[in-house]
Amino acid sequence: MIDDDEFELRPDADGSYDTRTRDTRAWVIHPDIWKSGGHARRPELALEEAVALGHALPGLEVLGGTVVRLPKVHPGKLFGKGKIAELKAEFAANDIELVLIDGPVSPVQQRNLEKEWGVKILDRTGLILEIFSDRAATREGVLQVEMAALSYQRTRLVRAWTHLERQRGGLGFVGGPGETQIEADRRAIDTQLVRLRRQLDKVAKTRTLHRAARAKVPFPIVALVGYTNAGKSTLFNHLTGADVMAKDMLFATLDPTMRRVALPGGGPEVILSDTVGFISDLPTELVAAFRATLEEVLSADVICHVRDISHPETEAQKADVEAILESLKVDKDVPRLEIWNKIDLMPEDERAALVTRAERTENVEAISAVTGAGVEGLIARLGEMLSGDARLEVVDLPFAAGAKRAWLHRQGVIEEESQGEEGYRLTVRWTARQRAEFDALR
Template identity: 75%
Template structure:
């Protein structure tokens, strides 16, 4: 029997360039990022992309009627199946534009949800994405819900079977949400057990954060020897990966955590749903903020990451090192100037995760920062607390010990995290 490969969905990307938006990114780079987002979704072929200047969004159609007619002609000529709009689109605008252009339409939130669904690997990640998608879909009941009958990966926004009745959709969404919440509760309980087991390991946690495609996974792979998916693709990593890393010159071991890349205009419901997935960042002893320093919008990307970290509730007392990655992509003159700038700030390191340049200095500072977190304490234990005493020696925390009539007086050097774990024993 002859098997035919499925034809890719032909997509057209539109970036609404709002004149009134005081914080808008440069349109060219915004469009470039939107195209990269689309390229991150399998079975999608971007056949056209453009920015559309807008004085203000039209409430019913987003664009003016003249622009809609102009775009319709281009969309038809390119035989487009799907239009991706890099920004928010109301349910009414979506319905009207789909009717005008006779294609499916997806806004930025819908596209990001599709990508997250395709990339999520852990059970919790999958459930969180599905719940976020359901909440998103509930606000768009002018369209149907195809997720329950999907025939492909993803959430069914891009392809799949025909639409069902809105009432059936509403009922299906409510039932699905209840079911997913129950499943998520079980997964979270299991995760808490794993976290409790991890808490017994006294190694500090170093979390990699940064804008998507900044090179976090490439750096993670170089430091750990792991083979985390590291592609030149937005959202290549969605679920956190954790590995032990030996620090230089007797600095001990740390747990390195690679996390999902942040992105501007990330849907707030998605940030909330991924809060548990990013918990390693919330409890980290040290954060490495990885930046693509070769990107023209690196400052804007940096601001986006800091804003999201703030909204996640990351402790402002947690030390942060800025890692200016991809210096190998810069011209020699620019790279030299950048390295000199970084050298003047003890919290900034210019590196290349691909070539390894600058990484030894970075890891030295990681070891130094974590060492400075330790403090000395006096601990008194009775003879009956032999288990606690053994734990202190196993972790190599004891600096001095004196036996008394009732037990032991110990001088220990440890981090606040290690002290808490000891108290919980």
């Protein structure tokens, strides 16, 4: 991005100068690249999402956006000469300083476009990394974002060192411009990555200890997942009374938030986990970096997939979420509940039909996390899913197994208990998870 001190200071209408730092003027471009079989998504909606990403980053003033249809990608400059000239005129007319390109841009393309347009370029991966960097709050989140950013920067050193063209490796007969400096910088980044991984390992061990502590008095884990801005945090706040950041903004939640809560209406106690929102074309650096953050999803008893059912591309968003869950190797046998959120944004007749369809579809609940409509039914359904696999068993314990007996009492699973000559006979109603936890006790 352009530093604030590079801006030209201009007088206001009254002749005075406003010395407040102003936002960077940005423009969004969505390259609509034709592919055989048609488009996976409508380009206008993809541009709308990209503009929303721009608005999610503080310090940017997004003035507009353009869909650029491309029959093919031009290797050196992404766009053709005519389109580059047309966009250059538009950027000059609007005094644009930063162009956000909603897609991958190679280092060479970025360098060439910046020279042509006289602006800074940020591609989709770079923008998402900027947003994550701004939002990361926990130590783990900060470390993971920094690692992802370094991995991204490592691939773009060709652009960073173009001013060192005099410097060549060896005697200058072989090796590209700036190769010595690029390699030095690459080694520096690798050293930083090793340091960050060590720090992250320490944080991961702490999280493992926390999970082990919860396992001693286990509660079912209910993980909320979904496309970014689907309303997960709003639902989380509704169920827990917590004050998690919930805004109509992409990536309003970054770091995972967990609360132990008794579901209203006499429901079971659970650990409710709110997670970072998913998004199409999520940078591979971030998928890898945030795998640890999503560990609670991997160990969840129920996964609630929260969908913005009012969005025109809700089915495509659903496919993106399922693809990421699959890439995380989430167990397909874990019960899943699909939550059709934001029914309050739909016309009344469509809303009524949608609620009826949800009632007739297995493991689907239609709700509005804002108005509370349908939330009671959702809570009841969660209670059924968490206790539905509970079974009755008889357990014999010797007198010496006092710790195991105390654990069963804390779980509240004992329905009947009697004492014999050699120990206790207990009739318990428990889930497979509770049985496994019991068997692991010493």
